[in-house]
Amino acid sequence: MSWMDSLDHVMSNQLEALAPETDQHARFPRPVVDALAKAGLLGLVSSKDVGGLGLGLAEASQVVAKLAQTCPSTAMIVCMHYCAVAVLEQLGPEDVRRDIAAGKHLTTLAFSEAESRSHFWAPVSTATQAGNDVLLDARKSWITSAFEADSYVWSSKPLAVEGASSIWLVDAKAEGLSLAAPFNGLGMRGNASSPVTAKQVKATMALGEDGKGFDIMMGIVLPWFSALNASCSVGTMEGSLARAIAHVGATRHQHLDSSLADLPTIRAYLAKARIKADMANALLQDTLAAIGGGRADTMLRVLEVKAACAEAALEVTDATMRVCGGAAFRKEVGVERLFRDARAAHVMAPTTDVLYDFIGKAITGLPLF
Ligand SMILES: Cc1cc2nc3c(=O)[nH]c(=O)nc-3n(C[C@H](O)[C@H](O)[C@H](O)COP(=O)(O)OP(=O)(O)OC[C@H]3O[C@@H](n4cnc5c(N)ncnc54)[C@H](O)[C@@H]3O)c2cc1C
Secondary structure: OOHHHHHHHHHHHHHHHHHHHHHHOOOOOHHHHHHHHHOOHHHOOOOHHHOOOOOOHHHHHHHHHHHHHHOHHHHHHHHHHHHHHHHHHHHOOHHHHHHHHOOOOOEEEEOOEOOOEOOOOOOOOEEEEEOOEEEEEEEEEEEOOOOOOOEEEEEEOOOOOOOOOEEEEEEOOOOOEEEOOOOOOOOOOOOOOEEEEEEEEEOOEEOOOOOOHHHHHHHHHHHHHHHHHHHHHHHHHHHHHHHHHHHHHHOEEHHHOEEHHHOHHHHHHHHHHHHHHHHHHHHHHHHHHHHHHOOOOHHHHHHHHHHHHHHHHHHHHHHHHHHOHHHHHOHHHOHHHHHHHHOOHHHOOOOHHHHHHHHHHHHOOOOOO
16 A cells, blocks of 8 residues: 555544544544554654655655644644654664654654743753763643653753754653643644653753754754644645535525525635635645755745745635634534634744744845844
8 A cells, every 4th residue: 555545544544533532622643643653654754774664755744734634633743743753863863763663653842942932942941961861951831742752852952062952852751751731722632732841851862962953953843844834734724625615515595595605705715715725835835846956945935834824724714714604613514623723833933923034034134043
């Protein structure tokens, strides 16, 4: 079975049935994650040398976009996993890379902190030497898959040198990690995005050189996170449009013998939403091509794509709520959940407003930081 067929199989056999309760009960979709692991999809971007499928960002984008059509929570869990895998593939230990490839290990990013909030490039949490060990103390404000993942790709201030940050691999079962509060969000309710406190937590190992965390964040993580977060927004728009179109086609004003789709106003809203979604996806595909081809405009595209797709998803899911009328408020039409889920992307760091500032600086020739 091709990886695409495997994905379709997991979606029709596991994800579609579980998606409503994942949202309603804010429950981590463990059976779906297990099914994705068994299908080899958690090892999608792991090298063939360690037993992975050896595929890249373009294929990861397809997986995340497809999952997001039905369950953005699951899509975001997979998005954060692939972003952390991108770091581990370059800097992580072989045993962990092999476990990821074999579907035995889920990972995620632990960057955001209570003190520096969305400014993830400026951690204030600490790393201190204690004999042969490095001990981490932090108040991480959000970690997707908190206490569900097996490891965290973790940021802190450097251990012993000047620099913005260092990156560590942390075992999610390490002593000293505690869940500050379970996640009960407006949207993305199934992805266990909880605050986590670390008190004297032993780092498994350093990922890269001390003090070089900023280079890892910008050089490895940012392109993956921007493109995959955008993919999640693109999938959410597709899912929302499909449900809204089905609703307006099937719902009738019986006294007029016409459907909602017979109303020009409804069709115009849908047309505008379709254009937005297609423009967002076109930018995503161009960004993937820029990254893949090492194009000169890659960094601009990387900064643009997350903001563009996140904002488009806000507009498109708002339009789908509107055209479905009061019925949209109820769960069964299926658009209100995607409307709530879509709201996460623009506040996930780098937030849309921070990206506007970065893009503005880039195009006016100013330094980003
Ligand atoms: C569902 C979900 C899952 C997440 N998962 C993870 C995860 O797995 N790992 C992780 O590390 N983090 C994760 N995060 C955290 C995320 O990346 C952000 O750090 C967090 O959403 C920022 O929220 P805040 O309240 O701290 O923002 P604040 O920093 O308080 O920002 C508040 C507002 O100010 C704006 N703002 C801030 N600085 C500027 C500026 N310089 N210019 C213009 N406007 C500015 C922001 O855009 C925002 O609108 C997740 C967040 C969500 C919502």
